[in-house]
Amino acid sequence: MGEVYRADDLELAQSVAIKMLPARIAADPALAERVRTEVRMARGITHRNVCRIHDIARLPTDEGGELFISMEYVDGEDLATLLRRIGKLPQDKAIDVARQLCAALAAAHDQGVIHRDLKPANIMLDGRGNVRLTDFGIAAIDDELDQSDASSGTPAYMSPEQFAGKSVSKRSDIYSLGLVIFELLTGRAAWKAGSLAELRTLRDTTGSPVALTSLSGFNIDPALAAVVERCTETDPDDRPASALAVAAALPGGDPLA
Secondary structure (H helix, E strand, O other): OOEEEEEEEOOOOEEEEEEEOOHHHHHOHHHHHHHHHHHHHHHOOOOOOEOOEEEEEEOOHHHOOOEEEEEEOOOEEEHHHHHHHHOOOOHHHHHHHHHHHHHHHHHHHHOOEEOOOOOHHHEEEEOOOOEEEOOOOOOEEHHHOOHHHOOOOOHHHOOHHHHOOOOOOHHHHHHHHHHHHHHHHHOOOOOOOOOHHHHHHHHHHHOOOOOHHHOOOOOOOHHHHHHHHHHOOOOHHHOOOOHHHHHHHOOOOOOOO
16 A cells, blocks of 8 residues: 655644555546545544554655555554564463554554555554554444455454455454454464465464464463454354454453543
8 A cells, every 4th residue: 555654744843644546546436536535534544543644645746646645653663573582471461462452453454444554564563562453444434345455454363254356244343353363362363374365274274363262382361362253253143243242351451440
């Protein structure tokens, strides 16, 4: 979807992030409108665990006319990079990240927005360890979702219904949330394959990701493993009804809060 740079807002003397979009997007009215939709949706989600979007603009024509999005600069790294660097997170920290991610998803879902591409690379941790959910580039409004585009996303983190190109709902994000929590606890992807064909075969033959309780070398709280298993149920109706329901089921903390 583009390249992201740290930049300085000279008027406000603040650091910002600038996403420069590919030239083909600026040249295609349909793609450009899709990006504007992303910005409109993301600006409607106001939560401390969601990366704030500022604006969308276009460079002057003599500079190429490319579109760019300005957004909050997060002084940290994405979870995919962090996990590659250190492996799995300590269980307490994984639960803390999961709880913040639940809050971010709940804020999006409250606005009727389905993220559809929840994965470690789209989750930032700032310098204080706080979560920022980013990249609503293929998100969709629940009531306006075009099912012909349901399979957009990253295959290794898709729900079964999204992978099959079928109806996508908020519980599709819940499935992806379960896969992310799995990866936080183990340092490995729940679905690991070398190609799309291999991934399809793996999912067709096994049905569900490997159970956390069956992995050797990990001492994972059974209640936490049960949360992951519920989130990654094949049937959407068997998954938790909401991101807040997932947060309430996580070990520790105050369920009411």
